Amino acid sequence: MYVDFVKSNFRPTSKELELLQSQELIELYENIQQKGGHHIQYYSEQYNVFQSQEKQEFLNLFCKYLLNFELNKTNVDGQYLQRCAYVEIDKALDCFTESPEKWLKKDQAILWSMPQDVIDKLNKDLFTFSDLVKHHKNQKIDIRAQNPFTDTIEAKEGDFYQAFTMSIQQYKDYVEDPIAFLLNNTNYRKDKVYQAVNVDMENWKDEIQRLFDFFPKFFLLNNGLKYLRQNCKGANVPEIYMRAANCWIGGQQDFQGMSQININHGPGDCLWTIIDACHVDQLLKIIPDLYKKEGRWYVNITYFLQNKIPVKQVIQKQGDILIIGAGSFFQAKNIGNSIHTSFNFLMMDDFSMQQIFLRQIRNDNFKLWSVIAIRNLFLDIFIHEKLPILREYLTYFIDQELERQLSKSNPTQFKLFISSKDVLICTKCYKEIFIFFQFIKDWVIYCPDCYIDDEDIVYMKYHIAQLRCLIQADRVQCSKLLCSNYVGETTCELKQQLKLKVQINPEPNNRIVDSRQLLDEFIVGLNIESSNSHNQQNGSTVDYVYNGKKQHKKIQEKIAMMKLQHEKLKKHKKCEKLQDLKVIKYIQKTKQRILN
Numbered sequence: 001m002y003v004d005f006v007k008s009n010f011r012p013t014s015k016e017l018e019l020l021q022s023q024e025l026i027e028l029y030e031n032i033q034q035k036g037g038h039h040i041q042y043y044s045e046q047y048n049v050f051q052s053q054e055k056q057e058f059l060n061l062f063c064k065y066l067l068n069f070e071l072n073k074t075n076v077d078g079q080y081l082q083r084c085a086y087v088e089i090d091k092a093l094d095c096f097t098e099s100p101e102k103w104l105k106k107d108q109a110i111l112w113s114m115p116q117d118v119i120d121k122l123n124k125d126l127f128t129f130s131d132l133v134k135h136h137k138n139q140k141i142d143i144r145a146q147n148p149f150t151d152t153i154e155a156k157e158g159d160f161y162q163a164f165t166m167s168i169q170q171y172k173d174y175v176e177d178p179i180a181f182l183l184n185n186t187n188y189r190k191d192k193v194y195q196a197v198n199v200d201m202e203n204w205k206d207e208i209q210r211l212f213d214f215f216p217k218f219f220l221l222n223n224g225l226k227y228l229r230q231n232c233k234g235a236n237v238p239e240i241y242m243r244a245a246n247c248w249i250g251g252q253q254d255f256q257g258m259s260q261i262n263i264n265h266g267p268g269d270c271l272w273t274i275i276d277a278c279h280v281d282q283l284l285k286i287i288p289d290l291y292k293k294e295g296r297w298y299v300n301i302t303y304f305l306q307n308k309i310p311v312k313q314v315i316q317k318q319g320d321i322l323i324i325g326a327g328s329f330f331q332a333k334n335i336g337n338s339i340h341t342s343f344n345f346l347m348m349d350d351f352s353m354q355q356i357f358l359r360q361i362r363n364d365n366f367k368l369w370s371v372i373a374i375r376n377l378f379l380d381i382f383i384h385e386k387l388p389i390l391r392e393y394l395t396y397f398i399d400q401e402l403e404r405q406l407s408k409s410n411p412t413q414f415k416l417f418i419s420s421k422d423v424l425i426c427t428k429c430y431k432e433i434f435i436f437f438q439f440i441k442d443w444v445i446y447c448p449d450c451y452i453d454d455e456d457i458v459y460m461k462y463h464i465a466q467l468r469c470l471i472q473a474d475r476v477q478c479s480k481l482l483c484s485n486y487v488g489e490t491t492c493e494l495k496q497q498l499k500l501k502v503q504i505n506p507e508p509n510n511r512i513v514d515s516r517q518l519l520d521e522f523i524v525g526l527n528i529e530s531s532n533s534h535n536q537q538n539g540s541t542v543d544y545v546y547n548g549k550k551q552h553k554k555i556q557e558k559i560a561m562m563k564l565q566h567e568k569l570k571k572h573k574k575c576e577k578l579q580d581l582k583v584i585k586y587i588q589k590t591k592q593r594i595l596n
Contacts, residue, residue, distance in 0.1 A: 119319030224346030226488025257359025266318025268336020277327030327355030
């Protein structure tokens, strides 16, 4: 049995041989085999005999010798196999009430199993394949065809990037009876599995409300993404995925390096492989083009153990919440059919900020689109949360912008842009605009890397001197030149002042011109809400950008019309004093008509 294998391929000590032939180890090994699993699977379970200190010697033998025997390989180092952290039932209440910085920082992969009655309440009438069809059966969803047997780092376009479109009804039919579905739909191949990815649930109000009611409140209250200037699908707006058995998520980091929360609504299980952020550089040395092929490959855990990269594996069952820490690397493969929802979480601690910064630098170096406008987000968090580490990162980003500008051969003049609070995206490369940009016409915007030579005016979102003073100041106050209309409940004092201003009756000498200042502030919010679709998701198309231009043009026309109407009111009703509250209500109604 395994003793002969160990003797032939290794040099065990006499004490190790004695333990290998002991009846206790033989019974332990047979028990693991009877459960249908291998050492990796057994060791990764929430509860097993290896948790006890007295079994440490047996654990060492498994990692050193028996794992090699099971895999029939001699170059696997089981010492690099790590365990995922689990939220024990008696500690669950602490996790609900304590800030995640106290319990998530230590462990980069945490599995949190919910009681069955809680799972039933979460899924009831909303998160089963039948419920999805009942509420959204005709909604079109993106489908990816995958090779179910992919186990190689050599990415092939045919293994992942075959794109299809189905309705949710069609995907349910495929999941429940693949053979019948493939017979009736000959354009799909039998040797592939099909996964529904990035399903848009932005307008699924009931489902989103259920998720937010279910998750611990600190995921919402202490989430740095509340400072986003616009909603972003998959980040602060949950996304839903539907997966058939053998579908896989290719090896990747979160595209912005943030923590990720994933819940398995079932019914099937999902196998996750996770590498902590501190070990990702080791993987990058082995795979230099790691970030160029993200999501396109899946490998067995053996690959990581052979290359001596510390790795964890965990089976996520129905109702399990998997929390993956900032900057961690992960991949997943479905054991059965399942539905998943996920969104990002930004812990405002130094480690998380460091991982997000490093990921942004790599996105820039590899010319990858960013999902979130990180530079603007860092600025907003720094203004309101005063995190010292962000001073360093913002200085880097500002110096980077200045170096680009100084490298331009043609002299230019600078102008401050009136809508500086908007999240602006380069029309050509889809990168985030931080400070400098060109505004051509019809809402065509270029970043410093994409400037055109015949334009001699460069606009600024922020005055460069103001930013430099800002990041060096010990105290920073909210300002309408810097703050924005954030999507979440923040500590922004400007927003509170505006609410109070709305509630106070105007003085007798208030005129419509004073209210026009409020109008300009609300125009910023109007632009932000109408730009929600500009969230820089991977896979943006020309039609997508064209629709964004049309929307912005429509907004500008509405704004001009609103100003004209105010001028008429001023001319014909000179004696009538308009209250700020009435103006704001009028703007809100107009804003709603535009968005609708």
